[in-house]
Amino acid sequence: MPAGGPAVDPLQAGPDAGPAKQLASVPRQGLLGHASTYVAPVPWLRDNTIRRPLMLPMPMPMPIPVSMPMPMLTPPTHSAGEIRKYTKDHEWVDLNADKTSGVIGISSYAAEELGDVVYVELPEGDKFVKAGDAIGAVESVKSAADINAPITCRVTDVNLVLEEKPGQINAVPEDDSHGGGWICKVAVDEQGAKDFEGLMDADEYKAFTGADH
Amino acid sequence: MASVCRLLTRSRVQLPTFLNARRFSHLVDNPSRKVQVYTSASQDPWLNLSIEHFLLQKSPPESVVLFLYTNRPCVVIGRNQNPWLEVNLGLINRRGLLADPNEAVSLVRRRSGGGTVFHDHGNINYSVICPPAAFDRNKHAEMVVRALQNLGRKTVRVNERHDIVIDVPEEAGQATYKISGSAYKLTRLRSLHHGTCLLGTPNIDRIGQFLRSPAAPYITAQGVESVRSKIKNVGIDNSDFESAAIAEFGGMYGDVQAHVISEAEARENKDIMKGYDEITDEKWTFEQTPRFIFSTHPTERFEKVPPPLPDHLEDHFEAFIEARHGEILTGEIDGLFPPNALDGSHLHKINDWRIYREGREGEWLNEVFGVRLDTKA
Numbered sequence: 201m202p203a204g205g206p207a208v209d210p211l212q213a214g215p216d217a218g219p220a221k222q223l224a225s226v227p228r229q230g231l232l233g234h235a236s237t238y239v240a241p242v243p244w245l246r247d248n249t250i251r252r253p254l255m256l257p258m259p260m261p262m263p264i265p266v267s268m269p270m271p272m273l274t275p276p277t278h279s280a281g282e283i284r285k286y287t288k289d290h291e292w293v294d295l296n297a298d299k300t301s302g303v304i305g306i307s308s309y310a311a312e313e314l315g316d317v318v319y320v321e322l323p324e325g326d327k328f329v330k331a332g333d334a335i336g337a338v339e340s341v342k343s344a345a346d347i348n349a350p351i352t353c354r355v356t357d358v359n360l361v362l363e364e365k366p367g368q369i370n371a372v373p374e375d376d377s378h379g380g381g382w383i384c385k386v387a388v389d390e391q392g393a394k395d396f397e398g399l400m401d402a403d404e405y406k407a408f409t410g411a412d413h
Numbered sequence: 414m415a416s417v418c419r420l421l422t423r424s425r426v427q428l429p430t431f432l433n434a435r436r437f438s439h440l441v442d443n444p445s446r447k448v449q450v451y452t453s454a455s456q457d458p459w460l461n462l463s464i465e466h467f468l469l470q471k472s473p474p475e476s477v478v479l480f481l482y483t484n485r486p487c488v489v490i491g492r493n494q495n496p497w498l499e500v501n502l503g504l505i506n507r508r509g510l511l512a513d514p515n516e517a518v519s520l521v522r523r524r525s526g527g528g529t530v531f532h533d534h535g536n537i538n539y540s541v542i543c544p545p546a547a548f549d550r551n552k553h554a555e556m557v558v559r560a561l562q563n564l565g566r567k568t569v570r571v572n573e574r575h576d577i578v579i580d581v582p583e584e585a586g587q588a589t590y591k592i593s594g595s596a597y598k599l600t601r602l603r604s605l606h607h608g609t610c611l612l613g614t615p616n617i618d619r620i621g622q623f624l625r626s627p628a629a630p631y632i633t634a635q636g637v638e639s640v641r642s643k644i645k646n647v648g649i650d651n652s653d654f655e656s657a658a659i660a661e662f663g664g665m666y667g668d669v670q671a672h673v674i675s676e677a678e679a680r681e682n683k684d685i686m687k688g689y690d691e692i693t694d695e696k697w698t699f700e701q702t703p704r705f706i707f708s709t710h711p712t713e714r715f716e717k718v719p720p721p722l723p724d725h726l727e728d729h730f731e732a733f734i735e736a737r738h739g740e741i742l743t744g745e746i747d748g749l750f751p752p753n754a755l756d757g758s759h760l761h762k763i764n765d766w767r768i769y770r771e772g773r774e775g776e777w778l779n780e781v782f783g784v785r786l787d788t789k790a
Binding site: 289318319321332334337339340341342343344345346348363364 | 491
């Protein structure tokens with residue numbers, strides 16, 4: 201695996217191209233308040249004609265609801281009943297004890313192989329996919345690599361943290377908690393549970409990555 | 414071009430078109446064809462990328478494939494890039510400043526990662542598709558380096574960014590120029606490495622202008638930002654490069670006859686056209702853009718200090734636009750009425766900002782976003 205440099209890429213620019221100069225600028229007093237106290241517009245205030253930034257809570261990026269969790273499903277827990285298995289394509293999947301929901305991510309081995317992840321294309325919410333289908337992609341060192349569904353499943357939730365912090369894939373690829381590098385949560389049916397049976401457990405996967413690569 | 418013409422004649426077998434299409438498709442997925450070499454007779458950038466994608470998906474899992482093609486003028490952005498940040502869209506929409514003023518420049522988003530490049534007739538693209546186990550970011554860049562060295566360019570080499578550069582002695586000492594950039598796409602069964610090679614573009618001094626967006630100083634974006642490099646033509650004839658690259662590939666995997674894919678052959682192939690429809694769709698070109706913020710002033714969520722606005726704009730003019738997948742989530746422009754008028758609009762579908770902000774400020778937004786002003790077309 202070649203060492204990854206900064207994973208952005210090839211650009212042919214004119215011979216005169218140099219790093220763009222950042223021009224100095226003086227923050228100005230404007231409509232929305234002085235630059236240093238400017239508070240990002242918040243959607244729920246939009247109908248309000250009066251802007252009162254001081255009354256707002258900390259400006260937070262609004263989460264984009266990608267999907268509504270299925271009401272019938274219990275959210276995946278990190279209970280002892282959960283089992284983790286791996287695919288030959290280096291994804292992992294946790295399945296809960298009653299085999300109805302799971303969490304998907306990419307393995308530490310794959311994260312290391314990919315190099316510095318600079319962008320994660322998250323799966324589409326509420327999408328039904330078959331085992332092996334591409335559900336998203338990660339970009340590292342000029343490479344767009346598919347993320348494949350380890351089992352037949354329906355995506356119920358995606359890890360929006362990765363939009364802001366793609367590097368979590370390298371830092372904690374197999375962490376399924378908040379802030380971890382997990383990719384998505386899924387609802388699983390009988391076919392998915394059957395697909396799961398065919399995957400490798402941690403020891404088998406370790407042997408696989410040791411032998412095959 | 415001589416060798417291309419020769420290959421064309423050789424491959425021109427008169428068959429009914431549907432048989433021809435099947436014949437080509439079978440050439441690609443035939444499991445006994447472990448080494449395959451193709452060149453494209455088309456200069457349509459989307460068609461060539463779609464042929465390449467077809468080869469990636471349909472060639473036998475254990476095979477190695479070389480594909481060479483040349484595109485008419487276009488700016489090609491990486492899979493996870495932002496066209497408003499990387500490209501001078503206004504210049505493209507005004508048909509550009511090419512050596513041949515009759516030529517238009519297309520904006521294309523490819524499926525592989527990496528940064529923005531300019532293609533025209535003086536640039537050859539090579540791509541090598543192989544099993545993922547054999548994937549190595551430098552292996553086939555080295556192959557192209559050997560081809561160039563065989564053509565007398567002894568000082569070319571692969572650099573730490575997997576690009577091909579040439580060292581040139583100059584008065585001030587040795588200078589290094591990029592002549593080729595690489596990008597990759599990895600799927601479950603196959604890996605693709607493709608790269609450009611600047612042989613003799615007449616637009617060498619104009620390329621930089623296409624790759625500088627007037628909106629860039631006002632944008633912070635997720636996704637992938639390009640890295641600028643000084644570039645140079647390597648000064649080799651297209652057909653000489655083609656022959657040398659095919660010979661080097663043959664040296665690595667075994668010599669095979671190159672097949673020239675005709676435009677008709679490609680267009681008759683349903684799988685190729687499915688991919689073509691996907692990447693020619695503006696949804697792909699613009700809505701694949703990662704989340705970004707355009708702001709004329711620093712805010713808590715926009716940590717950059719943008720340059721001062723032009724003097725002719727009103728002093729209190731401010732704009733803050735946040736977009737995800739090309740769709741405006743928050744659009745705050747001084748004077749906008751109703752205040753949520755922009756929310757939910759797609760940035761690339763806005764053809765005239767003066768609808769939202771009259772006067773010079775609207776004109777300035779038209780300029781920085783490089784809109785297609787239908788009225789002036």
